[in-house]
Amino acid sequence: MSENATPATKTVLITGTSSGAGLAAAVAAAQAGFTVVATVRDLDRTTALREAAHAAGVELDIRRLDVTEPDSIEAAISGVLATHGRLDAVVNNAGVGSIGTLELLDLDQIRYGMEVNFFGVLAVSRAALPHLRASGGRLVTVGSAYGAVGQPFNEAYCAGKAATETYMEALATVAAEVGVTVSVVQPGPIASSFGDNMPIDRVALRAAAEAGPYKAAYANYLTYLPGMIAGAVQTSAEVAEYVVYALTDPAPPFRIQTSDFSRSFVADKLVDVDGSAVQAITRQWLVPADTGVNP
Structure with a gap:
């Protein structure tokens, strides 16, 4: 963050704040002293966000931003600069889930997930970077432990998170050269309404799975x-x-796990040179419990 900006004058834009971790992050950042621009794809779905802000006694600047629409991204960021005069941080949180496997999803469903979870993150980050360079700011992306370990029947989601996290890992050293700190936060399972945003009909998926191989x-x-x-x-x-x-640590690490589960999950992958350990772990999820297959 810029050395000449106090917490009360720093502005952070957060995507995907209508529910779940994005909503909680918007409120928590405001409580920490940031001016928070909380963005959502649909302004008609802000009741929970507004109620949470009111209950916490904080104010949020709520704006529309659809990470798949370039004009929406540009309008949101230019609006932030016009209103607040600076942009010190961006939190890429918007995302969609996906349940299925390659033969049970069509390519349009997979492309949509990549459009939101990967290209949407890049589009927002690219638009914000000139302003983050000016402020010596932070670029934070909410990834997933499943971006490190591929989860069966969650392949498209894992692929989007893996692509995003690898891109950010490569970008981090480049961005640091121009004064921008890049981090990825890696949660494990979160108790939230994120599953409501999955663009897959679970009933239809179950029927397809039960009728097939x-x-x-x-x-x-x-x-x-x-x-x-x-x-x-x-x-x-x-x-x-x-x-x-x-957003606040003087020198945050690039990769930040949020629980013992996610730390262990990611650690399993990082030491698994040939992939056999992860395959053993995930295969046990697909076989009956009494087969004797161990992780």
Whole structure:
């Protein structure tokens, strides 16, 4: 962040704040002293955001921003500069989920996920970077532990997060040369309404899976998943604390896990040179519990 800006004068733009971690991050950043521009794709879906801000006793500048629309991105950022005179940080949080596997999704569904989770992040970041260079600012992206470890039947979502996190990892050293700090926050499972934004009909997906060659694997996955994540789920507010850390720490790391689960999950991948360990872990999600297959 710029050395001559106090917390009360720093402006952060956060995408995807209508619910979940984005909503919590907007409120937490405002409580930390930032001027928060909380953006949403649909201004008709801001009731929860406004109620949370009111309950916390903070003010938010709520604006429309659709990460898939270049004109929307430009309008939001130019509006921030016109109103607040500066942009000190961006938090890329907007995203969509995807449940399915390659034969059960069409390519348009996969492309849409990449458009939001990858190209949308790049579009917002690219538009913001000149202003972040001017302020010596921060570029923070909310990724996922599943961007490190590919999760069965979640391939498109994992691919988008992996592409984004790798891009940001490569960008971080370049951005640092011009005074911009880049970080990626990696949550594990979050208890939020994020699943409501998945562009897949779960009933239709189940029917397709049960009628096809993935019937057994998908059924085992649905049985195994709740138990696997039961002790790992975080609240959105807990994840938001790490977003604020990325915005305020004097020298934040590039990769920031938000829980023991995500730290362990990411660590498994980073030491798995040939991929066999991760394959063993994820394969157990697709087989009956009594087969004796171990992670």
